[in-house]
Amino acid sequence: MENIDCIRISRPSNEMIDFLERTQHRKKAQMDKICEKYHKLIKG
Amino acid sequence: MNTIETLIPDNKGNHLVVVLYFYDEIDKRHTFQIPEDYQNLEIADINIRKLDLEKPLGLKSLFKLCDWLIDQFMMFPNAIFSFICSMEDLALRHSAITPEEYRWKLFEALYHRSLKRLQSLDINSISIIVGPEGYQADARIFYRPRHSSIVHIVESHLKNKYR
Numbered sequence: 001m002e003n004i005d006c007i008r009i010s011r012p013s014n015e016m017i018d019f020l021e022r023t024q025h026r027k028k029a030q031m032d033k034i035c036e037k038y039h040k041l042i043k044g
Numbered sequence: 045m046n047t048i049e050t051l052i053p054d055n056k057g058n059h060l061v062v063v064l065y066f067y068d069e070i071d072k073r074h075t076f077q078i079p080e081d082y083q084n085l086e087i088a089d090i091n092i093r094k095l096d097l098e099k100p101l102g103l104k105s106l107f108k109l110c111d112w113l114i115d116q117f118m119m120f121p122n123a124i125f126s127f128i129c130s131m132e133d134l135a136l137r138h139s140a141i142t143p144e145e146y147r148w149k150l151f152e153a154l155y156h157r158s159l160k161r162l163q164s165l166d167i168n169s170i171s172i173i174v175g176p177e178g179y180q181a182d183a184r185i186f187y188r189p190r191h192s193s194i195v196h197i198v199e200s201h202l203k204n205k206y207r
Contacts, residue, residue, distance in 0.1 A: 007172045007199050019075060020174065020181050023089070024131055027065075030047070031093045035061050038051055038095055042059070 048088075050112055051095070054102030059095040060109055064088040064116060064125070077201045082194050086123040088116075091130075092151075106150075110158045117167060117186060124195070125186040127151060148182045155184065168192065170199075 009016070046066040051059050067087045072078045078085060090113065094101050117125055129151065134143040141149070155162075155169065162169065172183040187195050 005170050007170060009172070009174045010176055012174050016174065020128070023128055027089075027091050027128070027130055028132055030063065030065065031061065031091055034049055034063055035093060035095055038059065038061055042095070 048116065052105045052108045052112065054105035056100075056102040057096075058099045058101050058105070060101065060105045061093050061095050062109055062112060063091040065091060076198050078194065079197065084122050085191070085194060086120055088120070088123055088125050090125055090127040097134075106154055107157075110154055114158065114161065114165065114167075118165065121188075124191055127184045127186075129182040131181070144180075144182065151184065162186075170195065 012020075046068075047063055048066075049061065049063040051061055053059050065088060067076075067089065072085070072087060076087065078087075092109065113125070117123065129144050129148045131144045134146065152171075166189060167186055168189060169184055169186050172185065174181045174183070185195060
């Protein structure tokens, strides 16, 4: 099997950009919530 | 949604928050087009953030982060891990480069520092660069050799469907 170390998608569709943007929003919302929990735990 | 999280102290008053987010069946089947033969495959996205965004972070916590991620990877023998670089702004700006470039360079430095250990554990990796100039997203995938065929299937899907 061909050995690859980088995949380059230079012309992403709107669908893929939508997926990446959704992922970015999900990551931010999730990390905001979890970090808030740890802030409360540490600072009381 | 299934997640695993940990808090890593830097012993200087700050912490790293690390979360593994496991994609659900809908994402696996529809977004990544994972074939039914690989139903048991798990795909986890790595999320990393400093707890106190205003404070610097001790370097040791980044090394502990690598250890924790490798331990988690070994605990999930049927998993592929991804890291999709966040585009969030940084509280402490590094004005010469964008926040995502800064994060990506840091993650890649940690990856290269861990490379020998990853290779000794037979953990493969590829990077994915999406987008023309003006819109660029960076990601890295970690997988075992026995999952290389599925990585090639997803690669082919991404290249063909998302062209």
